Amino acid sequence: MMERAEDLRLSLSLSSPLAPRTHHVAMLFHAPPEKRFLEMPLLPAAKRSEIVAADEERAGLRGGSDEEDGGCGIDGSRKKLRLSKDQSAVLEDSFREHPTLNPRQKAALAQQLGLxxxxxxxxxxxxxARTKLKQTEVDCEFLKRCCETLTEENRRLQKEVQELRALKLVSPHLYMNMSPPTTLTMCPSCERVSNTNNSSSAAADRRGGSDTAADGGILCHRPIAVRPQQS
DNA sequence: TTAAACGGTCACTTTACATCA
DNA sequence: GATGATGTAAAGTGACCGTTT
Known part of the structure; x- marks a missing residue:
């Protein structure tokens, strides 16, 4: 099995609308229920009858068997199979167990369900595809919230820098006597500054901490951290 | 080693059908 | 009840990738 297929954290039809849609062998499907269940030993009898009933109901709605028209309507339009609740439930169970099927599992499941x-x-x-779509939506929401948090944090830090600069200008003595921000820590070996509860600072560190207030990006905290401390 | 054949999966799309206003 | 809009799920199609020959 391919790795990317197994990674569930999870293409283009160029067919012209003008071209007549071909009804492949793949579409010439399903035999009538009574025929299908001849090869359904894995399904309990009660379940079978439920599915048969559902099939018959659907067949009634469609007004004819697919075997007669080869899965297509009289006018050549393709008939669409709707899976019964039971079939869907079995497929869901199987999907939870293994999101991808090997040929043997596929054949067994097909036989079990009469598909x-x-x-x-x-x-x-x-x-x-549905799982992936849902996961993408979740991821998108998460990233949106991250973005909002970081934007807010960046705003707060820029404001803090402005205040500190102003303080430095007005009263350098007081500024030098200030204790450093408690959230900032310096690595003793590399002398890099990190903010243990601050992801943006860590990110700036990874990038080399070259951002400045002037360019409007995340501020480098090194100048603040290396500020000489008075004893 | 390289390339063609093949099979499985994915992304995107079409289409049939169900539901609701 | 008929009808159009909309959503959903089944299925078609081409591209891509890994494996086999």
Whole structure:
């Protein structure tokens, strides 16, 4: 199995709308329920009858079996299979167990549910896409909140620098007597400054701490930290 | 070692169907 | 009840990647 496929933290159709959509062999699907369940030994009898009932209900809505029209309507339009709740539940259970299927699992699941392996494959494909979409939404929200927090923190730090500069100008003596900000610590070996509860400072450190107040970016805290302390 | 064939997956898209106003 | 808008899920398509030959 491919690594990226397994990494669930998780393409383009160029088909022309003018071109007639082909109805592949893949679409000439599902046999009637009674035929399907001949090869469904893994499913309890009660479940089978439920699925059969659901199938029949759907068939009734469609007004004909797919075997007759090869999965397509009289006018050639493709009929769309809606999976029953039971089928979906089984697929969901299986998905929770393993988000990707090997050919054997796919075939077994298809047989159990009375579907074609291709349908099982497509279901898992779409399910992975839905999972990824949800995860992306969650990630997006998280990053948004991070961005807001960092923006606010940056604003606060810039304000603090301005105040300190002003203080330095007005009363240098008082400024020199100030104890350093308690949130800043200096590494004894490399003399780099880090803010143990401040992610933006750490980020600035990683970048070499070259940002200045003038360019509006995150301020380098080194000048503050190396301020000589009076005993 | 390189390249073609092949299979699996993904991203994007189309389409059928369900639901709701 | 008919109808159009909208959402959702099944399925089609091409690209990409890893494996095999």
């Amino acid at each position: 074609r392996p291709r349908q099982v494959e497509v279901w898992f494909q779409n399910r992975r």
